[in-house]
Amino acid sequence: MIAATMELINVADAADELGEMILQSETAAKYRDCYNELYTNESVRRKIFAFSRLKDQYEDVQRFGRYHPDYKKIMLETRQAKREMDMDEYVAAFRRAETELQQLLDDVSLLIARSVSEQVKVPGAGSIFSSGCGSCGSGGSCGCSA
Numbered sequence: 674m675i676a677a678t679m680e681l682i683n684v685a686d687a688a689d690e691l692g693e694m695i696l697q698s699e700t701a702a703k704y705r706d707c708y709n710e711l712y713t714n715e716s717v718r719r720k721i722f723a724f725s726r727l728k729d730q731y732e733d734v735q736r737f738g739r740y741h742p743d744y745k746k747i748m749l750e751t752r753q754a755k756r757e758m759d760m761d762e763y764v765a766a767f768r769r770a771e772t773e774l775q776q777l778l779d780d781v782s783l784l785i786a787r788s789v790s791e792q793v794k795v796p797g798a799g800s801i802f803s804s805g806c807g808s809c810g811s812g813g814s815c816g817c818s819a
Contacts, residue, residue: 691781700770700777707770710763717763724754 695701711717731751734741741747758764779796786793 695777695781698777700773704767704770704774707763707767711767714763717761720754720758720761720764724751724758727751727754 711721727747727750730743730747734744734747738744783795786795
């Protein structure tokens, strides 16, 4: 019992150390910088707020579909606001940083899972370390080695 408890403590310590290494990584630092820039830049914040407001109206329109009196207007305004937000350099930089951080986390998860067993299912397969899909659930119909 004591050996099992010590083993769990060691695993928890190693996990904390790994988490700290990820937090201190260049990828995580870039993500934090982009996140801070995204939410401190007044112009970007206005675009995000405008899109969020229109998105709420869009969801209301979706309940009624084409029968809503403002259907075309709200659909057009929502697409325009999304395009304007997506084209913003800070939003684009944040999305790239977010994708890079997610890829790092997926790669670490895959390495940990594969150290246990090749059969462990891992969300986010398709990372640089995987050899094929592996977790698509299609039984290999996508061409992976499932």
